[in-house]
Amino acid sequence: MSLRRPRKVVLTVAVVVTLALLCCGGSLTVLVWGALREDSGNNLINASLACGKGGALDPDSQLPEISPYGGSQIRNAAIIINVGADMGLPPRAWVIAVATAMQESALNNLGDLGARNDHDSLGLFQQRPSSGWGTPKQVRDPVYASTKFYSKLKTIQGWQKMALTQAAQAVQISAYPDAYAKHEPLATQIVNQLANGAANAVGDSVTLQCSVSGAIAASGWTVPLKGPVGSGFRTRERPNHQGVDISVDRYRPIYAVASGTVSVVKCDEDFRGRKSCNVDGYPGKGGCGWMVEIVHAGNLMTRYCHMVQQPFVRKNQQVVAGEQIGRVGTSGNSSGPHLHFEVHLGNDRSSAGAVDPVQFMQGQGAPLGNEG
Known part of the structure; x- marks a missing residue:
């Protein structure tokens, strides 16, 4: 050579x-x-x-x-x-x-x-x-x-x-x-x-x-799916909204935004303690419905909520950026089909660790908000 x-x-x-x-x-x-x-x-x-x-x-x-x-x-x-x-x-x-x-x-x-x-x-x-x-x-x-x-x-x-x-x-x-x-x-x-x-x-x-469905940025990040961002992060109307909602049709594939380890896969219980995720949710029901959390390099965590069915991954599974983890639905505290997407620093699952996903993903070269 x-x-x-x-x-x-x-x-x-x-x-x-x-x-x-x-x-x-x-x-x-x-x-x-x-x-x-x-x-x-x-x-x-x-x-x-x-x-x-x-x-x-x-x-x-x-x-x-x-x-x-x-x-x-x-x-x-x-x-x-x-x-x-x-x-x-x-x-x-x-x-x-x-x-x-x-x-x-x-x-x-x-x-x-x-x-x-x-x-x-x-x-x-x-x-x-x-x-x-x-x-x-x-x-x-x-x-x-x-x-x-x-x-x-x-x-x-x-x-x-x-x-x-x-x-x-x-x-x-x-x-x-x-x-x-x-x-x-x-x-x-x-x-x-x-x-x-x-x-x-x-x-x-x-x-x-800039952000193409399925394309992986050199930073190792990609978008969870393409679609318009509806309800934003901690808005005046929803100050406790710790993520953003990407409104798309039911059954649209959801992808891991970066490589990492699946830390949570569950049907999140509602305000009454019920685990009823295989039916459509409604506003005020509470809970994330079918959900996944993934821990990435740098101790970052991403959360994906309201899936239509049991996710395609399991706890402790290694996933790569762009790997499908589930499908869009409206389970849990939801008014219609969408992906609720969160980013947390330090693997802090509480609201204290949450950051604005729009700003964060922009910094990774995988901006949210493109039409699907």
Whole structure:
């Protein structure tokens, strides 16, 4: 395999926008034809389009400080991102690679650690020469090591929709396969800051779309379904409404918005203590009806209510972003078919942990509110 240093590049583009150019606001399609040309001295991160489409960057330029990492570590993250961009891989791959290096080396290009070495593991990704990753000198070259990581990732069928920790483990074959997940939020932040919002981009390196049904943002998030947001988060009329209602037809599929572990599957009892979810609910009945809760990386929790039938998942099941978990209904405290969707920080199931799903999902590059 022929390896080459990533170029310092500027993305020259022609852009076609259909309907209104509303950044992450709904009806938007941006088609990008890119021509890479040598950088003529501009070391800024380039090409911010719509919801975030990062161009390649110069690792030797002035990079931002991102706690808890130092300058050399952020430079290594920039090299990882640059290699992924140079190989034509989408930003989701950059997030996976950066998170993997965070776990394996804390973004340090590690040499021989003597007795502390894990066998003969070296470099950013702790790749082992004895396992065929390359010579000791090669795997300590950040460009070479990143290229080898991405090349292996590309061979993993379906990696784009896998949980980050599954994709990373498929490449690394680590003794601690669940360790990568905790790095996903900060890895996404690093990619966003270094590549101008690229981790919020949906689609691939050619087509960028703001929230497309079934599309997974590079941040690893997607929409639970497409449809208009009706009753909002803690409105004047409903100050105790801890989520948003997405009004769509009965039986519409509901999808997990990110990879995670199902923590709750139940028929939520009403105000009278009854568990009657296989019939239509009504306002004032109380309860979420058939419901699911999922815990995601970063100790985030999402809640999905009022399903028409018993959900398709079970407690402790691992799900991936975009996996169907149930169908829209009107069970529980409901006036008609819709999905009640909540986001909670710190896996706090109470109202204290709830945040506005519209704002939160916008930040993940998977904005709610598009028509179904």
